[in-house]
Amino acid sequence: xxxxxxxxxxxxxxxxxxxxxxxxxxxxxxxxxxxxxxxxxxxxxxxxxxxxxxxxxxxxxxxxxxxxxxxxxxxxxxxxxxxxxxxxxxxxxxxxxxxxxxxxxxxxxxxxxxxxxxxxxxxxxxxxxxxxxxxxxxxxxxxxxxxxxxxxxxxxxxxxxxxxxxxxxxxxxxxxxxxxxxxxxxxxxxxxxxxxxxxxxxxxxxxxxxxxxxxxxxxxxxxxxxxxxxxxxxxxxxxxxxxxxxxxxxxxxxxxxxxxxxxxxxxxxxxxxxxxxxxxxxxxxxxxxxxxxxxxxxxxxxxxxxxxxxxxxxxxxxxxxxxxxxxxxxxxxxxxxxxxxxxxxxxxxxxxxxxxxxxxxxxxxxxxxxxxxxxxxxxxxxxxxxxxxxxxxxxxxxxxxxxxxxxxxxxxxxxxxxxxxxxxxxxxxxxxxxxxxxxxxxxxxxxxxxxxxxxxxxxxxxxxxxxxxxxxxxxxxxxxxxxxxxxxxxxxxxxxxxxxxxxxxxxxxxxxxxxxxxxxxxxxxxxxxxxxxxxxxxxxxxxxxxxxxxxxxxxxxxxxxxxxxxxxxxxxxxxxxxxxxxxxxxxxxxxxxxxxxxxxxxxxxxxxxxxxxxxxxxxxxxxxxxxxxxxxxx
Numbered sequence: 001x002x003x004x005x006x007x008x009x010x011x012x013x014x015x016x017x018x019x020x021x022x023x024x025x026x027x028x029x030x031x032x033x034x035x036x037x038x039x040x041x042x043x044x045x046x047x048x049x050x051x052x053x054x055x056x057x058x059x060x061x062x063x064x065x066x067x068x069x070x071x072x073x074x075x076x077x078x079x080x081x082x083x084x085x086x087x088x089x090x091x092x093x094x095x096x097x098x099x100x101x102x103x104x105x106x107x108x109x110x111x112x113x114x115x116x117x118x119x120x121x122x123x124x125x126x127x128x129x130x131x132x133x134x135x136x137x138x139x140x141x142x143x144x145x146x147x148x149x150x151x152x153x154x155x156x157x158x159x160x161x162x163x164x165x166x167x168x169x170x171x172x173x174x175x176x177x178x179x180x181x182x183x184x185x186x187x188x189x190x191x192x193x194x195x196x197x198x199x200x201x202x203x204x205x206x207x208x209x210x211x212x213x214x215x216x217x218x219x220x221x222x223x224x225x226x227x228x229x230x231x232x233x234x235x236x237x238x239x240x241x242x243x244x245x246x247x248x249x250x251x252x253x254x255x256x257x258x259x260x261x262x263x264x265x266x267x268x269x270x271x272x273x274x275x276x277x278x279x280x281x282x283x284x285x286x287x288x289x290x291x292x293x294x295x296x297x298x299x300x301x302x303x304x305x306x307x308x309x310x311x312x313x314x315x316x317x318x319x320x321x322x323x324x325x326x327x328x329x330x331x332x333x334x335x336x337x338x339x340x341x342x343x344x345x346x347x348x349x350x351x352x353x354x355x356x357x358x359x360x361x362x363x364x365x366x367x368x369x370x371x372x373x374x375x376x377x378x379x380x381x382x383x384x385x386x387x388x389x390x391x392x393x394x395x396x397x398x399x400x401x402x403x404x405x406x407x408x409x410x411x412x413x414x415x416x417x418x419x420x421x422x423x424x425x426x427x428x429x430x431x432x433x434x435x436x437x438x439x440x441x442x443x444x445x446x447x448x449x450x451x452x453x454x455x456x457x458x459x460x461x462x463x464x465x466x467x468x469x470x471x472x473x474x475x476x477x478x479x480x481x482x483x484x485x486x487x488x489x490x491x492x493x494x495x496x497x498x499x500x501x502x503x504x505x506x507x508x509x510x511x512x513x514x515x516x517x518x519x520x521x522x523x524x525x526x527x528x529x530x531x532x533x534x535x536x537x538x539x540x541x542x543x544x545x546x547x548x549x550x551x552x553x554x555x556x557x558x559x560x561x562x563x564x565x566x567x568x569x570x571x572x573x574x575x576x577x578x579x580x581x582x583x584x585x586x587x588x589x590x591x592x593x594x595x596x597x598x599x600x601x602x603x604x605x606x607x608x609x610x611x612x613x614x615x616x617x618x619x620x621x622x623x624x625x626x627x628x629x630x631x632x633x634x
Contacts, residue, residue: 005312005330005379006399012408013310016156017383019327020309024152025336031144032419033137033390039089042131046088049120049127050081053106056120061245062265064253068242070191070270075278077105082282084131090416092135092142092391094289099135103128138390145389145419150307153387157305160344160385160395161410169414170294177288184281191273198268205257207264210236212250215243225263227252236261241269294414297393301412306385306395311336313382313398322396322411323420324384332379335420337388341411344395392417454594454601463524463607466588468517471572471581475552476516480620483509484627491631510620512569518616519567521554521588523595524607530556530565534617537565544596549589556592 062068080098087095106124110117117125213235214226223243228235236254238261245265246252253264262268312325314332323335382398395412468476487506490499514533522529527540545557553568570585595601 005381008381008383008397008399009408012397013383014156014158014308016154017158017308017310018152018154018156020149020152020311020336020384022326022328022334024148025326025329025334028145028148028152028388029334029336029419031141031148033134033141037134037137037141039134039138042088042127042134043085045127045130046081046085049124053120053124056118062242062263063245064264067265067267069267070195070274075274077102078278079281079285082278083285086282086286088131088135091289091293092138095135096132096139099128099132103132142390142392146387146392149309149387149389153307153309156308158308158385159303159305160301161397169298170291173287173291173294175291177284177286177291180280180284180287184277184284187273187277187280191270191277194268194270194273198262201257201260202255202262202267205255205260208254208256210252210254212246212248212252215246215248225252227254238263240266242266297416298412301386301393301395307387309384309388311382311384311396312379313396314379322413324382324388324396325379327381330379337417338420339394339413339417340415341396342414344410344412388417390417390419448590450590450594450597453590454598457591457594457601459601459604461604463522463603463605463611464591465520465522465607465611466584466591467520467613469571469584471576471583472516472519472570472585475569475572476513476518479509479513479516483513483624487624487628488631491628506624507621510617510624514615514617514620515567516569517620518613519554519570519585520613521567521592522607522611522613523592524603524611525605528556528592529607529612530567531613531615532565532567532617533620534615536612536615539565541596541599541602544592547589547592547596549583549586552585554585554589 060066081102084095084098084102087098103125106117106121106128110121209230210227211230212225213228216224216226223240224237225240225243225246226235226237236256238254240246240263255262255264255267310327312327312329312332314323314325314335315321321338322341323332324337325332325335380398382396384394384396386392386394388394393413394417395410398409398411400407400409483506486502490502511533518531518533520529520531522531527538528544530537530539539556539558543559545559548555548557549570552571552573553566554570556565558564567585571583573583576583
C-alpha cells in the first residue's frame with residue numbers, strides 16, 4: 001500500500017478551498033483547553049463538594065412547626081445538581097447557567113452568611129467556583145479555536161453538497177427524553193395526589209395533643225409509636241420513619257379522623273415518588289436537551305455558507321472514530337481532532353455517484369477484505385466543512401476508504417468535535433518516522449491485521465474452542481456476589497416500585513453472570529457454536545458477515561440481517577491490559593476473523609456435544625430461586 005493518502009477527485013473540491021497547514025493547525029491545537037480544565041477534575045470536585053455539603057448539614061428534628069414533608073425546592077436543586085455533573089462534561093453552556101443557579105441557592109440557604117455554611121458549604125462553593133472557571137475557560141478556548149479555523153479557511157465559504165442537508169440528529173434522544181419525562185410527570189402527579197389527599201382529610205380532621213408512651217422498632221425503615229391523648233381518654237398506634245425524634249415523654253400533635261391518625265410532624269410519605277421523579281427527570285432532561293442541542297447543531301450546517309478546509313482523515317479500527325490531520329501531515333504524526341460520523345445521505349454517496357452506489361453489506365465485505373490483506377484503513381484527502389472547535393458540528397467529503405476514489409462519501413459528525421489529546425486510545429494509523437526522509441512506519445494496531453493472525457495459525461482437524469478465562473470468571477463471580485446481596489436487600493422489608501423494577505431486571509443480570517462465567521465459542525467445519533447465558537446457537541460460516549470484540553463484548557454480525565449475536569461480558573479488559581494479561585475473547589475474535597477470510601484454516605470436523613457445552617443460565621436461575629427462598633424463610 002502506498003503511504004500517500006487516497007486523493008479526493010478535484011471536481012469534488014470546492015473552488016478556493018484552502019489547505020489546513022500544520023502551522024495553522026498547531027496554533028489551533030495550542031488554543032485547546034489546558035489540562036487543568038479537563039471536565040473530570042471539575043466533576044470530581046463537584047461530587048465531593050455535594051456529598052460533603054449533604055453529609056455535614058445538621059439534621060433537623062421533625063416538629064409541628066417544621067414537618068418532615070416533601071420539599072420541592074430541595075428536589076429541584078437535587079435534579080439540577082445531578083444535571084450539572086453531566087453538563088460540566090458534555091454541555092458547558094448549560095453547565096454555566098446551572099452552576100450559577102446552584103451557587104446562588106447555596107448562598108440563599110445560608111442567608112449570605114459564609115460563617116453559617118460550615119466546612120461542607122465552603123467546600124461546595126469552592127467546587128462550584130472551580131467548575132465555573134473551567135467551563136468559562138473551555139468556552140473561551142472553543143471561541144478562539146473557531147476564530148483560528150475561520151481565519152485559516154480565508155474568506156471563501158461553501159454550502160453542504162446537495163442532498164446532504166436533510167441529515168437528522170437528536171430524534172432518538174428526544175424520544176427517550178420525552179418517555180422519561182412522562183414517567184417524571186406520572187411520579188409528580190402521584191406525589192401531589194398523596195399530598196392533596198392528606199391536606200383534604202386533615203382539613204376535616206380533629207387536631208389532638210398527645211404524649212409518646214412507647215416506641216417499638218418494626219424494621220430498619222419504620223418504627224411504631226404508641227401515643228396517649230392528653231386527656232387520657234384514648235391511645236393511638238402509628239408508624240414513624242424518625243423514631244429518634246420522639247423519645248418517650250415527648251409531646252406530639254396529631255390529626256385524627258376516626259381510625260385515620262397522622263403525626264402533624266410527619267404528614268405523609270412520598271419518598272418513593274420523589275425518588276422516581278429524580279431518577280427519571282435527570283436522564284430525561286439530559287436526553288431531551290441533548291436532542292434539542294443535536295438538532296440545532298445539525299441545522300446550523302444546513303442552508304448556509306460554511307468555512308471549508310482541505311485536510312486528511314483517518315478512521316480508527318477499534319472505536320470507529322474519525323481522526324482529522326493537517327493537509328500536509330502525510331505521515332499522520334499529529335491528530336488534530338476527532339469525532340464519530342455517519343453518512344449524510346441515505347446511500348452515503350454524493351448524488352452524482354448514485355449509479356455506482358453499493359450496498360452496506362458489499363462495502364463491509366470489501367472493507368474486511370482490506371483488513372484481511374494486512375493493511376490499515378488508509379489516510380484520505382478530505383474537505384472539512386464547518387469551523388472546527390471543541391463541541392462543534394462539522395461535515396466532510398472524502399473518497400471511500402477502500403480505494404475506489406471515484407466514489408465520494410459525505411459524512412456528518414454525530415458527536416461533538418473534540419480536540420485530540422494523546423493517550424492510550426490513539427488512532428491506529430502511522431507513527432513518527434525514525435529519521436528525516438525515512439518512510440513512516442506503521443504502528444502495530446491493538447486489532448491485529450487478519451493476515452498477521454492467519455500467518456500464525458495452522459490448519460486443524462479438530463474443532464477449536466475458546467472459553468471464559470480468569471478475567472471473565474472474576475467478573476462473573478463478583479457480579480454473582482452483588483446479585484446475592486442485592487436480592488437479599490430487595491426481599492427484606494416492604495415492597496415499593498423500585499424493588500419491583502429491580503426484580504424485573506433480574507433475568508438480565510442472571511444472563512450476564514452466566515455469560516461471564518461460562519461463555520464459549522467453538523469453530524468447526526460448518527460454522528461457529530456460540531454458548532451464551534441461556535442457549536447454544538450455531539451460525540454457519542456463509543452467514544457470518546464479521547466478528548468484532550469491543551468493550552468486553554464479542555459481536556458476530558449476520559449477513560443479510562441487522563441482528564447480531566452478542567456475548568457480554570467476556571473479559572475484564574481494563575484490568576487484564578494493565579496486568580499484561582491476554583484475553584481469551586480477543587484471541588477467539590482474531591482467530592474467527594482469520595478463519596472467516598481464509599477458509600483453509602477452518603477445522604475439518606464437526607463439533608460434538610461436549611465441545612459445545614451447556615449454558616449456565618438455568619443453573620444460576622435455580623441458585624437464585626433457592627437463595628430467595630432461604631432469605632424469605634430465614
